Amino acid sequence: MPPPGTSSGVLVTRPEPGLSETLAAVSAAGWVPYASPALCITAHTLRALPPRFAACVLTSGQAVQAAQAALPSTCPVYAVGDRTAQRAQAAGFTAVESARGDAEALAALIIRTRTPASGPLLLLSGARQGMELAGRLRHAGFRVVRRVAYTARPARQIAPDVLRALRAGEISHSLFFSSESAASWLAALPETYRDAACRTTAIVISQAAAVVLQKAGWTQSVVARKPNAQAMLAALGFCPEGWS
Structure with a gap:
């Protein structure tokens, strides 16, 4: 109060x-x-993607719509926080983990629980976002395919x-x-x-x-x-x- x-x-x-x-x-x-x-959010339709990803990485709940349209519900999802994780689950994804933090926590969770040998990661973020996260994951040996899932305009x-x-x-x-x-x-x-x-x-x-x-x-x-x-x-x- x-x-x-x-x-x-x-x-x-x-x-x-x-x-x-x-x-x-x-x-x-x-x-x-x-x-x-x-901000005014505009969702993007993702262009052609490789046939399989080891996991999808979501930096925002605003990226869930693009993930739902592009990936099977069985694809593992790593979400930046609990609300994003809950939105991914509501969209039908069956294996969702939350980093409960920021991009740094998200990278740490992925590095701790997956190996580069498991396959490429799909990183969905907003325009001009996600580059540092992709860089950290690549530095750890992961192959990262980054796509812009939405645009935020003032x-x-x-x-x-x-x-x-x-x-x-x-x-x-x-x-x-x-x-x-x-x-x-x-x-x-x-x-x-x-x-x-x-x-x-x-x-x-x-x-x-x-x-x-x-x-x-x-x-x-x-x-x-x-x-x-x-x-x-x-x-x-x-x-x-x-x-x-």
């Missing part, structure tokens, strides 16, 4: 998939959520109800799930609302996202203890099980 005397509004800048469930979790914690996705505008709530001081916290989304949301924010936004407490998934906001004039930022949605919600005093 919000502390006494604190505005109860929470800005959620996460795109779908993930936005709706985050809004529901924020509401369940006693806050008033405001949806303001910073939102062009922010909804009038969000701007009104910011100006009225009804939003006390803002959730940012990546440095890219923080920069994109700021780019869409009219300059006349910048001061009001900067007065909210930002809860961010990484130090990189905090730096983006600090450069924009944010005065208070809280970096989640772990790079996942569960830790971000925990900063609001709510920690639903199985989140990331």
